[in-house]
Amino acid sequence: MTATDEREAFPVGLDFEADAALIEGKTRQARAALDRHDDGVDCWLTFARETTATPDPSLPLLLDFGVVWPTAVVVAPEESHVVLGRHDAPNARALGVHEVHPYDESIREALSTVMERVGAERVGCNWDPDDPMADGLSHGLYRRLTDLLPDRELVSAAGYVGEVRGAKTDRERERVDAAVRTTERLLGDLREHYEPAWTERDVAEHLRGRADTLGLGTAWDRAYCPSVHAGSDGEVGHTRPGDRRVPAGELLHVDFGVRVAGYCADLQRTFYRPADGAEPPAGLREAFEAVHAAIDAGKAAIEPGIAGHEADEAARETVVDRGYDEYAHALGHQVGRHAHDGGTLLGPRWERYGTAPERPVREGEVYTVELGVDTEWGYVGGEEMVVVTDGGAAWVSEPQRELWRL
Amino acid sequence: MTATDEREAFPVGLDFEADAALIEGKTRQARAALDRHDDGVDCWLTFARETTATPDPSLPLLLDFGVVWPTAVVVAPEESHVVLGRHDAPNARALGVHEVHPYDESIREALSTVMERVGAERVGCNWDPDDPMADGLSHGLYRRLTDLLPDRELVSAAGYVGEVRGAKTDRERERVDAAVRTTERLLGDLREHYEPAWTERDVAEHLRGRADTLGLGTAWDRAYCPSVHAGSDGEVGHTRPGDRRVPAGELLHVDFGVRVAGYCADLQRTFYRPADGAEPPAGLREAFEAVHAAIDAGKAAIEPGIAGHEADEAARETVVDRGYDEYAHALGHQVGRHAHDGGTLLGPRWERYGTAPERPVREGEVYTVELGVDTEWGYVGGEEMVVVTDGGAAWVSEPQRELWRL
Structure with missing residues (x-):
């Protein structure tokens, strides 16, 4: 079967319309945010070049193509513009969302004209020490901007990026949902396909192979997606799947996600390979229950307006109260165009995370809720996905409620 | 046939050893450059995070894996170090090139220790307003570095990046050569496979399909690789292939490259679809000869030590002297891990290109030499690749010497 045939036979719809309508919606969202806020920022400037090698994560929210020459997308409350090399102008016109300003030798004049047009004094740019997704402006391009726009004040647009990127539109939610349904299905099917002779690498190749036949990419770097851990004798982390097998009576842990029409899933499932058909030992069942009780506690703490660390604390206390490390x-990160989609983090207040755990949780954001514990049978890890609703959070994934038997 | 079978039957060897030896070579090259230069830079620091979304183009020269948490690779004349999250440490140990320093909650202490160890006062970092490949440090991470390293002087490492990235080692050259041989073969075979009913999109799908069956990626964004222009009635640029066909007596122009083991090719070929088997008209042959005479003149001007714009001038004069726009x-850009690989540019001194055309051409660098002219039969474009030798330049591609007939 071709990828097209496989997709048609697959129980999850995987084909979506082109990105123009989605981008139109994200641009509208950004214009509304600029209109609503009272912080003196007159426009949001995304400034990028050679996006194959040095992408700005904000650009795909605003354009459906990559660029080579320096390119500026300027969003203001009443309008939006794109200033770009003449070669790229046909793509911008085909998109039909922004007013198009092509240039030949230098972006300087056309960019200044647009800045005059939108009356920009304070210009929000894509930098943020703590949030990679709001930090697409390189330091070299920042220096170039200070030369191109000497009379404007450049400030961080991190608040806008977090808000616009985080709150998913309906068109984005459809794609996230399809990625989650697909990932759940491929992980669930592993119970039938798995063979005891399989190494971690075989498990990984099986899952990637199924994504390939559907014509889907992985949600993160293919060498680490899925991440697979067999049995109790390995280091759990961002490592490539190796040649360990699952001993009878031990665990298989898989962290996996596919990308559908540009949007990701990120889920973990833990499987038990019984010895002689036996039930999992009591200590293992307790560990599984502790992990999922903590996930439930984390989800229960999520509602619009809390700081990210509050959800982490609820889950962390639960698992520690039950006697685990x-x-x-x-506890959780946002998921969208990337598996780690930046913005507010449901994380502890550790220096590594900077201000991300202090930031607010907002309606429409999609988060993972994930944690695990080491046991003598292997790593018990759980990872679900939730969406923030007007008064709490709803599951996006269907939570794992018991160990899956291989 | 599977991709593995296709690769084995293909006349170009496409399988290379893992990247560790290549990275060891690039690290040695960087250490030697730091040792040789007398500009007071004590070490070269590459500082990156979430490299799936926000890659630093220098990182794949130094590590064979991506990272999530903030990660620092520090190269000094006598040693090299990597400071990274504990989860990523097994990958760094497996690579075996740098001394590994894992951290848990914060990179601060481990990074300071390494900076003490290498006696760093002036630290070269990856920023450059004019060179995307030397500009991988985001502005947010730059601000974070000024906080993490308050007593060090941060300077641009652009000179080092240009030198280390540009001059290809033998292991890199083998991969570039394989990418070029493969791209030439797929473009050449198009003469047999082409059908008059094919649209630009069909040509693109055919070439991408052949790369797919070999298990190879495209050298740039798949939506624009290849770039295809059929006949005289279209805009040549960074546009997606459309539904135009080649009228009899007109041209097909293709700009294409594959990536082999991380390294790219970038070539253009022009094809003529004869009307009733006729020879190309004299005016078309003259245009083709003018393009290739200019490419030859550009190549002839290349030698170590010239500034990039000198080669561009030689080619530009040739094509204008022959009466074309x-x-x-x-005229040319470097090719390596990316199709546009930064550093010195064989370009005119236009503001858009900043200082890149003023930079020196160095032995071991690989460049495209490319240009085209519009004619009444369509776009005549040529693009070859050369490597800089100790006294000049040698072809990497086999230059197109006549219009290829469809």
């Missing part, structure tokens, strides 16, 4: 990472 | 882009 606390997890060495954040 | 000058081309609206640079």
Whole structure:
């Protein structure tokens, strides 16, 4: 079967319209945010070049193509503009969202004209020490901007990026949902396909192969997606799947996600390979329940307006109260165009995370809720996805409620 | 046939050893450059995070894996170090090139220790207003570095990046050569496979399909690789292939490259679809000869020590002397891990290109030499690749010497 045939036979719809309408919606969202806020920022400037090698994560929210020459997308409350090399102008016109200003030798004049047009004094730019997704402006391009726009004040647009990127539109939610349904399905099917002779690498190749036949990419770097850990004898982390197999009576842990029409899923499932058909030992069941009780507690703490660390604390206390070590990472990150989609983090107030755990949780944002504990049978890890509603949070994934048997 | 079978049957060897030896070579090259230069820079610091979304183009020269948490690679004349999250440490140890310093909550202490160890006062960092490949440090991470390293002087490492990235080692050259041989083969085979009913999109899908069956990626964004222009009735630029066909007596122009083991090719070929088997008209042959005479003149001007714009001038004069409009882009860019690989540019001194055309051409660098002219039969474009030798330049591609007939 071709990828097209596989997609048609697959129970999750995977084909979506082109990105123009989605980009139109994100641009409208950004214009509304600029209109609403009272911080003196007159426009949001995304400034990028050679996006194959040095992408700005904000650009795909605003354009459906990559660029080579320096390119500026300027969003203001009443309008939006794109200033770009003449070669790229046909793509911008085909998109039809922004007013198009092509240039030949230098971006300087056309960019100044647009800045005059929108009356920009304070210009929000894409930098943020703590949030990679709001930090797409390189330091070299920042220096170039200070030369191109000597009379404007450049400030961080991190607040806008966090808000616009985070709150998913309906068109974005459809794609996230399809990625989650697909990932759940491929992980669930592993119970039928798995063979005891399989190494971690075989498990990984099986899952990637299924994504390939559907014509889907992985949600993060293919060498680490999925991440697979077999049995109790390995280091859990961002490592490539190796040649360990699952001993009878031990665990298989998989962290996986596919990308559908530009949007990601990120889920963990823990499988038990029984010895002689036996039930999992009581200590293992307790560990599984502790992990999922903590995930439930984290989800219960999520509502618009809390700071990210509050949800982390609820989960962290739960797992520690049950006698396990606390997890060495954040409870949850946002998911969108990337598996780690930046903005507010449901994380502890550790220096590594900067201000991200202090930031507010907002309606429409999609988060993972994830943690795990080490046991003598292997790593028990759980990762679900939730969306923030007007008064709390709703599952996006269907939570794992028991160990899956291999 | 599977991709593995296709690769084995293909006349170009496409399988290379893992990247560790290549990275060891690039690290040695960087250490030697730091040792040789007398500009007071004590070490070269590459500082990156979440490299799936916000890659630093220098990182793949130094590590064979991506990272999530803030990660610092520090190269000094006598040693090299990597400071990274504990989860990523197994990958760094497996690479075996740098001394590994894992951290848990904050990079601050471990990074300071390494800076003490290498006696760093002036620290070269990855920023450059004019060179995207030397500009991987985001402005947010730059601000974070000024906080993490308050007592060090941060300066641009652009000179080092240009030198280390540009001059290809033998292991890199083998991969570039394989990418060029493969791209030439796929473009050449188009003469047999082409059908008159094909649209630009069909040509693009055919070439991408052949790369897919070999398990190879495209050298730049898949939506624009190849770039295809059929006949005289279209705009040549960074546009997606459309539904135009080649009228009899007109041209097909293709700009294409594959990536082999991380390294790219970038070539243009022009094809003529004869009307009733006729020879190309004299005016078309003259245009083709003018383009290739200019490419030859550009190549002849290349030698170590010239500034990039000197080669551009030689080619530009040649095509103008023959009565054609000058081309609206640079004569050539470097090719390596990316199709546009930064550093010195064989380009005119236009503001858009900043200082890149003023920079020196160095032995071991690989460049495109490319230009085209519009004619009544369509766009005549040529693009070859050369490597800089100790006294001049040698072809990497086999230059197109006549119009290829469809």
